Amino acid sequence: MKKLSILLSILFLLLLPACSDNKNDHVWIAGTSADNPPYEFMQNGEIVGFDIDLINEIGKFLGKKLEFRNMEFHSLLAALSTNSVDLVIAGLSNTPERSSRVDFSITYISSEIAILYRKEDNFTNCKDLKGKKVGAQLGTTWNLIANELATANDFTITSLSGNLMLVEELKSRRIDALVLEEAQAKKFIEIYPDLARFAEKNLSSSFAIAMPKNSPHKQDIDRAIKALKNNGTTQALAKKWGLAGAK
Structure with missing residues (x-):
């Protein structure tokens, strides 16, 4: 009986990481810097803004839930490299220096x-x-x-x-x-x-979503950005947040 209990405990420990991984597959941790209105900023204790609405819409399109981590802008890419976040959306532009460290989606808006x-x-x-x-x-x-x-x-x-x-x-x-x-x-x-x-x-400036190098999510995120532009969602969010003139 004691041996059976030990075997069951070992089996539980082996299965636990797999169960946790499966759960995390449905949740993306998004890093942002909530001091950039109207893209991301604090309102009544919550992070709101165009970027926040957009990434939530991308999540809905792809069947993902979003959780947000608010941090200083200059620490966002470091958070990607340590896998503290799955992606970054924070009015972030694709530059040669940054793209040597992370992958970027296609542009979602310019201004x-x-x-x-x-x-x-x-x-x-x-x-x-x-x-x-x-x-x-x-x-x-x-x-x-x-x-x-x-x-x-x-x-x-x-x-x-x-x-x-x-x-x-x-x-x-x-x-x-x-x-x-x-x-x-x-x-x-x-x-x-x-x-x-x-x-x-x-x-x-043109803004894109940053991901770790060789992210498996890049193609899906690019597909979602194109779809949301084509169906008018991006334009509606831009108008909501006073970005109607943005490209």
Whole structure:
């Protein structure tokens, strides 16, 4: 009887990982950085936004449930490499450096770059920023663009881990402007009417979902993105979140 009990215990331990794996097959852990309205941000204690709605729709299309992990933007790709998350959706652009570390889906939306500033300063273009301090979120494509603009227009860059911190720096006059995405700038102006923006028409950002290298989910996610664009779901979500002009 004792031997039978031991054998049953061993069998249970062997089967337990398999059962857990099967359960996890139906759930994706999505990493995001909820300080980028209207793509992902906190509202009444929940993460909401365009990206959140979109990945939930992708999950429905593919029969998956989503759980979210909120973290600083610059730590998202590291979370992929350690398998802490299954995918990342956070207004993330596909760059050569990033694509050497992770796989990307096809683009799900594109939009222009904007400069956010205090309305009283009345900036109209990047030349007005000469000698100024300009903020950008650490680890983002906007940070790379900000550094290129700084070289061309002779201003300095302050990089911080979150846009919410950067907006506070702007309001407190510790920086003079902030480089970010057009829809984000519009959202912050809705919240803080004393801010204004101008768009950089020749600069745009395209967003994609990041996955670990050789992810088995890439083809399915690409298929879902195409289907949601074709059936109008992506456009409806873009309109809901004030991204109607996004491509």
